[in-house]
Amino acid sequence: MDYMTLKEASEKWGVSSRQINYYCTDGRIPGAVKMAGVWLIPKEAEKPKDRRYNESG
Numbered sequence: 001m002d003y004m005t006l007k008e009a010s011e012k013w014g015v016s017s018r019q020i021n022y023y024c025t026d027g028r029i030p031g032a033v034k035m036a037g038v039w040l041i042p043k044e045a046e047k048p049k050d051r052r053y054n055e056s057g
Contacts, residue, residue: 001031003040013047023048 006017006024013020024032024039031042 002043003033004043006039006041009041009045015047 004012006020009020010017020029020041021039023029024034024041028048029041029045031045033040
């Protein structure tokens with residue numbers, strides 16, 4: 001399986017690397033693993049939905 005870093009995921013999804021870190025810590029990215037203090041995110045992973053916004057709103 002190929003992985004990307006927080007920085008690569010933030011560029012791909014258009015959000016800050018800090019936000020990606022929150023997603024990983026919260027378990028919202030399936031397959032993300034922390035190895036030697038660095039989050040590794042599967043390249044085929046999709047960006048989690050932002051819970052701050054309501055879909056009906």
